[in-house]
Amino acid sequence: GENVEQHPSTLSVQEGDSAVIKCTYSDSASNYFPWYKQELGKRPQLIIDIRSNVGEKKDQRIAVTLNKTAKHFSLHITETQPEDSAVYFCAASKGASDYKLSFGAGTTVTVRA
């Protein structure tokens, strides 16, 4: 099955700096890569996703890049704010043939004021 590895496990950044989280996946058939944000005690919420037919997607301060050849994708958060503090999960699925999401272990991001 699909194996998703996520790094780093914890990340502490100064407010205003950028944060980058990296994930690798094992199954070359995967073609859908969402990122979820989970605040303490709350449900995971989708913040951005990317499909294999594009290499980069941006939404305000958040961007995701995908390298299908290398089988890795990354989340970039610019101008970090205290409300960005949360656990971030990457995931992968095969999309139309298999909707199951395989998640990474998560990255705890702390934004220092």
Place this chain on the structure above:
Amino acid sequence: EAEVAQSPRYKITEKSQAVAFWCDPISGHATLYWYRQILGQGPELLVQFQDESVVDDSQLPKDRFSAERLKGVDSTLKIQPAELGDSAMYLCASSLGVAKNIQYFGAGTRLSVL
């Protein structure tokens, strides 16, 4: 904004007891998922339904876990008997399915087995 509903939010039980969790997906979502999230790890799929049918339960410990979605709407996940290692967050998610894979999660049920 429609949300996935789950109950209870918290459940404390003793080992060997039976527990049940309930999930009501977003209206119109044909696909429903149950995940288990152990503290410090990402969610792991236990079972996936398409309408009332199970499409993937390969990671469900079938000797003690069962799941049903009888009318293709809400769903129940049961554990009998509960073991200490079952302590975790149980998350339900739903999606439209069929070419739309965005999964929306419920707030989860935190299970503690004593």
